[in-house]
Amino acid sequence: YQWDLNYANPEVFLAMCEEMLFIAGLGVDVLRLDALAFVWKEKGTVCESLPKAHTVIQAFRYVARIACPSLQFKSEAIVHPDQVVQYIGADECCLSYNPLQMALFWSTVATRDTRLLTLSMQRRWHIPEQCAWVNYIRCHDDIGWTFSDEDAAGLGINGGLHRQFLNRFFTGRFEGSFGAGEPFQLNPSTGDCRICGTMASLAGLEQAELERNDEWRRMAVARIKMMYAAQFALPGIPLLYAGDEKAVLNDYSYRDEPAKKDDSRWVHRIKADWGKSTRYASQREIADYLKKIIGIRQAEPMLGGPDICFYGVQDSRVFAFRRETIHVVVNFSDAPARFMIDAWSEDSTDLLSGKSYANHLAQELAPYEVRWLKENIR
Template identity: 40%
Template sequence: MPDILLTPKLAERLRLAFDDDRDAETFFLRLERYGPELLDSLREVYLERADGLLERLLEIMLQAYHTRPADLKRLDEARLLSPDWLQSSRMVGYVAYTDRFAGTLCGVQDHVDYLEGLGVTYLHLMPLLRPREGENDGGYAVADYRSVRPDLGSMDDLSGLARDLRGRGISLVLDLVLNHVAREHEWAERARAGEDQYRDYFHFFSDRGLPDAYEATLPEVFPDFAPGNFTWDEHAGEGGSGGWVWTTFNTYQWDLNWGNPDVLTEFVDIILNLANRGVEVFRLDAIAFIWKRLGTSSQNQPEVHHLTRALRAAARIVAPAVAFKAEAIVAPGDLIHYLGTGTHHGRVSDMAYHNSLMVQLWSTLASRDTRLMEQALRAFPPKPTNTTWGLYVRCHDDIGWAISDADAARVGIGGPAHRHFLSDFYSGEFMGAFARGLVFQFNPVTGDRRISGSAASLAGLETALESGDETLISLAVERLLLLHTVILGFGGIPLLYMGDELALTNDYSYADTPEHAADNRWVHRPRMDWALAEDVQAHPDTPAGRVNAGLRHRIAVRKGLPHLHASIESHVIASPDPRVLMLRRDHPLGTLLELYNFSEERVVLPAYSLRGHLGEDARDALSGSAFHLTRPTLTLDPYRALWLTAAEVNT
């Protein structure tokens, strides 16, 4: 019994809530394990209110525990026996918009065979909880966390899909928007109606005094179409008069006041409700922004990590099968805290996006020089061994050139100049560039330009197909496969963005849809081409077929390679040629050495540079080829990747 957490009276009341002694013992054992983490974090954020808040949360948690379906309770026990399930080399993710992939949730259910055949074990369906009508930031302006977008189906459909996926060994992943809600959300409507309880859910200001003080240090997320961080609302002031409300992203997305413990209790209830529907991983959207502090950027504040740890601990007590993924697109020094450092080590999010790797992949592809990537990857501190990275070539968002000036200077280039080059290259303005992308959110003050575009178009396939040049087409196919081979081999969960497995190019028809026309990120959010998905199986020699077959082969190899367990770090090895990235992974079964040629040229490497890592004989897991490193050199074809192990490991 966790006496340190509970008074005898509360402990007895909790015990009486159970009819089954075994159920009670399970709940109290988990409370004993995770309760101290929960209470410690509550005390850090809410001080003297923490003990009363814990009692309120326990009522929510008890209700969720009692109503958790039996098959999910069984999954909880299985996950407790395999706590490294997210780190397995068998994990492969797929990211899609429900409507663009299959129309509805029932439509997704009809295509589970396709996902299973591709090797997917983790399905992230982009925002599907009911958003505001009209413009809604791609679904991230949530109007109701307890219902599904009507055109996609119902909550029962969501539960049915989750159950079917679970039966195929596929985990359902959903977005949980934590920083803000739509201004049409019930909480915001009741706040605008003057209810004090709900006014405290938001940040309201009667004049521009404090907003201007905050603005002095706040960045702008969308300077083109949502400048500033505060919006005037005619009902936001006291007594229904006008006032200013904090709106980091868009005027219709109202930031929540996490300093109010009622907001935390709401989200614990929401998380556990969705977990009982079968959601296994929550993508914590805009997590970096949830705590506000004057004189700062109001990002990455210490309270963010205490709050995430509290949410995770509450989920662990009721539904330990559930995991958290931090959507924190921040600098490496800030990012590591979302996986946990110090007393939070390994106790915050279970997974975070490796945004830097994505940026460096495209940077290196353009420059044909891996030295900046080497420098950036070396800057990452080791992550907790019980956590994992989410690794991606592309996602639903734009690419922001998060190139550190310090990293650039260490390899002898200028950060601003390199970022300018990348924007020119991927928008097609640079002479000889193979890429076909669009500039998103040009900032005239800083000169920064972000880029939209599908992976295939950015890698040159769109341009190559228009030219009809088979050599250029082959090079574009090899670029796409190289990029995906890196994320499959880096150590984490590779996340395939819908359509990339079919090499879908830019969809310029987005401009014909009024609510999408102003946001060119929809150019890389195409509808699934099911006819092409069938055709690539029958015609594997087409460009799309070659990409599809190549990805399927690499996924199969990954699943059989224990060296790719995410508890193992990938370490950058100094490369004898700047066109080649070398990564080393030291697994108990032996060393895995990965080589990636980021150029369209054949590269000859001295064999001695590999011999010290692998010995005299090596085998490439991707091709099955043997390499005798006693020979003077090893040749890498254009965009070739090798996953080398010592030959004796596999005999």
């Protein structure tokens, strides 16, 4: 439960400053500001992203600059994309969750169509240089479909109907779905809800393992690897939700506990297993792949900076962008796809596979294949 604090009372603000400075004194580097769009509320308003919410955050920031200048704030604003960026900047939060990237990764996995993802990233990615996105695929909370209806409408997509489709898809109520998610805060009259579940269960690994279907398992593993490879190639800080590094599956035991059974978020809030064991070989494969791409990212300075340019859509299944002289090509589909390498003059080597490619040839991508193509500068 989150208490509403009356920041119109200066004693409340001073008390919270004391709490903040105490935590900073313990050595904490980053403070996560939860639901900061709702920190200031007034009767007769929507109580979301009111101007004085920014005033409160800026005041905390000024106090931190005086007493603990190395402390950074991380914004958790799960609101419309236009509002998310309003909290990002040197005067408020230099770090921010990237809910748009998260939601659109899952949307694109369901549709196998990268147009909305590409358009949204082109329009809404860039933030001040001294700031960074925290890119994620899952977290402790539910998935809300926070894309812009205006962006969707520009592609002929009805935002409301698309959200209904995504909710059906990721709760296994759409033909051909692989998602094993749980609805959260379902509105029975409208069907509106948000989605809970671990990354592996939402991506099809749970269904594949329960059915012991080798082809489904192969595709689920490829799908998860693809999402991780795309996430770790983006600028910013990649976030892993505890358990997803081992591809843990949903835990439905929360339904048997009276205190938890009405909150489906417990399906992915799983008791930590601090051992190294995994139940399925597929989970070990995913964990090993994650270690591999983390190592590659750490070894490549060009993947550490803010530079990015999103390429236009050639094949609707392909999402592509440039990081200085590294070109990332992602097939979000379970079918083969193509991407023409004509955006740079040099041949390139895929950092993930070690294979070399000529720049003038079309890239034939296998289902869910990702390439980090580094130019071979002569």
